[in-house]
Amino acid sequence: MFCLVAVSDDSQKATRCHMESPVDPSDAWPELAPDYEQARSKEDSLDRLVEWPAQRDILGDVTERSVLDVGCGNGGKLAELVGDGATACVGVDVSGNFLSAPPAGLEFIRGDLNELDSMSGLAGRTFDRILFLQSFGYAKDPVRTLQTARAMLADNGFILLSKTQPIRYAVERAEQNKTSLGEEYFSTARFSYLSSWNDQITLRKRPYTISDLINVFGAAGLWIETAIEPQLSEDARRRYPHKQAWMNKYLGILIFKLRPHSAQ
Numbered sequence: 107m108f109c110l111v112a113v114s115d116d117s118q119k120a121t122r123c124h125m126e127s128p129v130d131p132s133d134a135w136p137e138l139a140p141d142y143e144q145a146r147s148k149e150d151s152l153d154r155l156v157e158w159p160a161q162r163d164i165l166g167d168v169t170e171r172s173v174l175d176v177g178c179g180n181g182g183k184l185a186e187l188v189g190d191g192a193t194a195c196v197g198v199d200v201s202g203n204f205l206s207a208p209p210a211g212l213e214f215i216r217g218d219l220n221e222l223d224s225m226s227g228l229a230g231r232t233f234d235r236i237l238f239l240q241s242f243g244y245a246k247d248p249v250r251t252l253q254t255a256r257a258m259l260a261d262n263g264f265i266l267l268s269k270t271q272p273i274r275y276a277v278e279r280a281e282q283n284k285t286s287l288g289e290e291y292f293s294t295a296r297f298s299y300l301s302s303w304n305d306q307i308t309l310r311k312r313p314y315t316i317s318d319l320i321n322v323f324g325a326a327g328l329w330i331e332t333a334i335e336p337q338l339s340e341d342a343r344r345r346y347p348h349k350q351a352w353m354n355k356y357l358g359i360l361i362f363k364l365r366p367h368s369a370q
């Protein structure tokens with residue numbers, strides 16, 4: 107049996123879900139995390155070439171800003187933000203695969219992003235920036251998770267959320283299932299991904315459309331200040347044509363800068 111999750115990288119192959127599994131998709135991460143970080147650190151990883159540069163650009167000047175990174179992985183992105191002047195930063199991740207020597211001003215909490223509101227290390231705290239970078243798909247109740255994060259925003263704070271283009275999965279499944287893009291994009295059936303970071307692990311994914319995402323943001327009392335679909339730079343296109351070929355086919359990720367509606 108397999109079934110599982112979603113990651114933005116191109117190093118996964120979609121497989122058909124032969125059996126529904128009751129297993130929580132997050133359960134795979136304690137085992138998968140080191141393989142993910144190894145793939146992410148490669149010279150030609152899309153996180154390195156496209157995703158993190160675009161995410162970092164939207165964050166702007168983080169001097170004296172507090173940052174909560176939800177689903178932070180090993181915390182490397184947060185450590186970079188601390189190096190750029192961010193303070194009082196917290197990374198939360200279910201895997202516990204954190205940097206062994208985080209810089210001063212950065213702490214990690216091993217925990218479930220579905221329980222942000224009951225995490226003692228977050229009680230009473232607010233943050234200038236709250237990040238969900240390729241982790242929001244693990245929210246069991248996406249509206250509630252964003253409402254909880256929204257309540258932790260400091261004045262003038264925002265949420266930065268990145269998510270894989272849902273069209274990417276639709277293209278893959280249409281090829282595998284010999285169906286059409288539209289059939290797969292609007293399908294509500296769960297599907298699975300076999301991780302090439304660890305071929306013993308399969309991740310199950312809940313399908314979503316772009317309008318699903320936008321409606322979740324609205325229901326959580328958030329509005330989209332900026333949305334971007336980052337692409338490779340000209341230089342990276344020349345150096346890594348295989349990555350450009352992947353982007354041409356699967357589009358990449360969506361990044362949203364979300365602000366709270368003041369009335370809610």
Ligand SMILES: C[S@@+](CC[C@H](N)C(=O)[O-])C[C@H]1O[C@@H](n2cnc3c(N)ncnc32)[C@H](O)[C@@H]1O
Nearest residue numbers: 132135177179199200201218219239240241244
């Ligand atoms: C695709 S990785 C992204 C990591 C990092 N945000 C980045 O941009 O490189 C997804 C992360 O979500 C974490 N994750 C999955 N389910 C989670 C949960 N229920 N609670 C907290 N973290 C979770 C995983 O452990 C993993 O580190």
